[in-house]
Amino acid sequence: MDVQTPPCNTTSENQCGVKSSSYALIIIPVLLAVSTVIVVALIVYSVCCKRQERAVTVVFNSDTSGKRVRSTGCGSVLVSTVSGPLGPWEIPEDCVLEELAFLHTGRYGPVCRSQLSAGQVTSAVVVKTLRDSTSQAEVKEFVNWARFHAVVSRHENLVQMLFCQTRHVPMYLVLEDVNPGNLLHFLWSLRNEDPGTPSQSQQFCEKSVYLLAKQVAAGLEYLHSEHRLVHGDVAARSVLIGAGLSVRVAGLGMAFEAWETGKVANRRAAEVPLKWQAPERITHLAMTTRSDVWSFGILLYELVTLGAPPYPGLEPLDVLPQIRSSYRMEKPESCGTPLYELMKCCWMLNSSDRPTFPAIIQLLQSYTDLADTKRLSSLESMNIFEYSKKAGVFP
Numbered sequence: 001m002d003v004q005t006p007p008c009n010t011t012s013e014n015q016c017g018v019k020s021s022s023y024a025l026i027i028i029p030v031l032l033a034v035s036t037v038i039v040v041a042l043i044v045y046s047v048c049c050k051r052q053e054r055a056v057t058v059v060f061n062s063d064t065s066g067k068r069v070r071s072t073g074c075g076s077v078l079v080s081t082v083s084g085p086l087g088p089w090e091i092p093e094d095c096v097l098e099e100l101a102f103l104h105t106g107r108y109g110p111v112c113r114s115q116l117s118a119g120q121v122t123s124a125v126v127v128k129t130l131r132d133s134t135s136q137a138e139v140k141e142f143v144n145w146a147r148f149h150a151v152v153s154r155h156e157n158l159v160q161m162l163f164c165q166t167r168h169v170p171m172y173l174v175l176e177d178v179n180p181g182n183l184l185h186f187l188w189s190l191r192n193e194d195p196g197t198p199s200q201s202q203q204f205c206e207k208s209v210y211l212l213a214k215q216v217a218a219g220l221e222y223l224h225s226e227h228r229l230v231h232g233d234v235a236a237r238s239v240l241i242g243a244g245l246s247v248r249v250a251g252l253g254m255a256f257e258a259w260e261t262g263k264v265a266n267r268r269a270a271e272v273p274l275k276w277q278a279p280e281r282i283t284h285l286a287m288t289t290r291s292d293v294w295s296f297g298i299l300l301y302e303l304v305t306l307g308a309p310p311y312p313g314l315e316p317l318d319v320l321p322q323i324r325s326s327y328r329m330e331k332p333e334s335c336g337t338p339l340y341e342l343m344k345c346c347w348m349l350n351s352s353d354r355p356t357f358p359a360i361i362q363l364l365q366s367y368t369d370l371a372d373t374k375r376l377s378s379l380e381s382m383n384i385f386e387y388s389k390k391a392g393v394f395p
C-alpha cells in the first residue's frame with residue numbers, strides 16, 4: 001500500500017503557504033494600487049466629461065431625455081440622440097416652406113405667413129421662428145413651447161401646431177393658418193360692410209354669437225379639465241376665427257407658462273387689460289377657471305357688440321370700484337335676454353356663484369335655437385386708437 005506520507009505535502013503546503021503568502025504580499029498591494037489608479041482615473045474621467053458636457057450641452061428635463069443643445073458659438077444646434085416626444089412632430093424632409101412673408105415679431109422671434117408644400121399638397125401656414133441670437137434658456141423654452149403644442153393644444157378649438165423644427169437651427173413651429181384670423185378684427189370688419197353686399201356679415205347674427213361662444217367655451221373647458229390649466233387672457237383678441245365660423249383659441253402664453261413652471265409670473269398676469277380681469281384677479285392675483293369665466297362674459301359682450309370696448313364710459317381704473325358697488329354693463333341693444341343673463345352670471349362678484357364651463361356650454365346649447373337671426377350691425381366704424389384708449393389695451 002502506498003501511503004503517501006504527507007511530509008512532502010506538508011512541506012509543499014508549507015512551501016505553498018509561504019509562497020502564497022509572499023505572493024499575497026506582492027499581489028494585494030499591486031491590486032490595491034491598480035484599483036486605486038482605476039478609480040482615480042474613472043473619477044477624473046467623469047469629472048472631465050461632466051465639465052465638458054456642461055460647457056457644450058444643456059440637457060432638458062427628464063421627459064425630453066436624449067435631446068441636447070450643443071452650442072456652436074453662432075447659434076444652437078439641437079442634436080437628437082433618442083427621438084423624444086417631439087419626434088413625430090418634426091417636419092418631414094419632403095415638406096418645403098415657400099413664400100415666407102413677415103407678419104410681426106412674436107415673443108421668440110419673427111412670425112411669418114408661408115405656404116407649406118408636401119408633394120402635390122400646399123397649405124397656408126404660420127411659421128413662428130426662434131430668433132438667431134438666443135440664450136440656452138430661451139432655446140429650452142422654445143422647445144418646450146413646441147412640446148406644449150404637441151401635448152396640450154390638441155383640441156379642435158385650440159390653435160394647432162402642424163410641425164416643428166427643433167433639431168437644428170433655424171428652429172421654428174409651423175402652425176395652421178386660420179383665416180380671417182383675429183376675431184376682434186373680424187368683428188370690426190363686419191361693422192364697415194355695406195348691408196347690401198351679400199357676404200359673411202349677412203349671416204352674422206346673435207345665433208352666430210352662440211355658435212362662436214360655445215366653441216370658445218369648449219376649448220377653455222378642455223384646457224381646464226384635461227390639463228388643469230387656466231387661459232388667463234380670454235378676450236376676442238385671443239381668439240382666431242376660420243372658415244365657417246370655426247374657432248381656435250390662441251393666446252396660450254400664460255397657460256404655457258403655468259404648464260412649464262407651475263405658475264404664472266405676476267408681472268405677466270398683470271399685463272392683461274383691467275377691463276377683462278375678474279375682480280379677485282385685480283385684487284389678489286387669483287387666477288382660476290372662474291376668473292376665465294368672468295373674462296368669457298366680457299368676450300360675449302365683445303361678440304354681440306361687434307368688438308366694442310367694454311365699459312366704454314369708464315376709465316380702466318374706475319371699473320373695479322364700480323363692479324364692487326354692483327355696477328354691471330347694460331344689455332347691449334342687439335343682445336337677447338338669455339345671453340345677457342349669462343353675461344351677468346359670469347360677472348358674479350363671488351367666483352363660486354359663476355357658472356362652470358360645462359354649464360355655460362349647456363346653456364348656450366339650449367338657447368341657440370331661440371337666438372335672433374337678424375344680422376348684427378353697428379353704425380360706428382372702429383378706430384384703433386380710439387379703441388385702445390377706451391378698452392385700456394396698450395399695444
Ligand SMILES: *[C@@H]1O[C@H](CO)[C@@H](O)[C@H](O)[C@H]1NC(C)=O
Nearest residue numbers: 280348349350351352353354
Ligand atoms: C362665495 O360663495 C360661497 C358659496 O355660495 C360661500 O361659501 C363663500 O363664503 C362666498 N365667498 C364670499 C367671499 O362671499
